[in-house]
Amino acid sequence: MKRTRALGVAVVTALIVGFSAAAAAAAGPLVRLRIENNDRIQEVFDYTIKHSLSFQDLVTTLELGDHAVYITEGRCPRVDNHACLQLTPGQPKATLIVRIDPRQPIMSVAALLAHELYHAAEILREPDVDDAASLHQLYERIGYRTCAGQSDDCWETRAAKAFQELVWRQLSSQARDYPSTADLPGPRR
Secondary structure, three states, X not given: OHHHHHHHHHHHHHHHHHHHHHHHHHHOOOOOEXXXXXXXXXXXXXXXXXXXXXXXXXXXXXXXXXXXXXXEXXXXXXXXXXXXXXXXXXXXXXXXXXXXXXXXXXXXXXXHHHHHHHHHHHHHOXXXXXXXXXXXXXXXXXXXXXXXXXXXXXXXXXXXXXHHHHHHHHHHHHHOOOOOHHHOOOOOO
């Protein structure tokens, strides 16, 4: 009798678990962080996830957030920046877009990506940031200006710079495991 009851419970449990998994698969994944069709950015992202625990934690945080975050190749308003974050107002939440130039050494792109995604996390922590004015107020409070012009809206935070350095150090310690820097993933020529 005990054996039959245990078998029955196992079958019901398997059906429930199987149904839940099928329902979740049918609903599709909830993707908050998305790389826009760029093999090089995907390569850098995968490399950084593999070699930096801090970057892994940050990506998990972003995946749990309310904003969609897109990573795409692109130019920043200031030509001297190889990466930047832009907020696009939307309903119900704004979209964050990281624009990055992936045509640099992998360590440089990885560090820049970590830096800009940290800015995305700074914004996610503030539920009221949903347009340019509230973004400006946030960075007036937590950051400092990095450009001189009145029309330029460029900000920096010590925390994002520190996170960039942390990821750089984690990647650098992993790079020592490669016989030469030529063995590091990078652009194919």
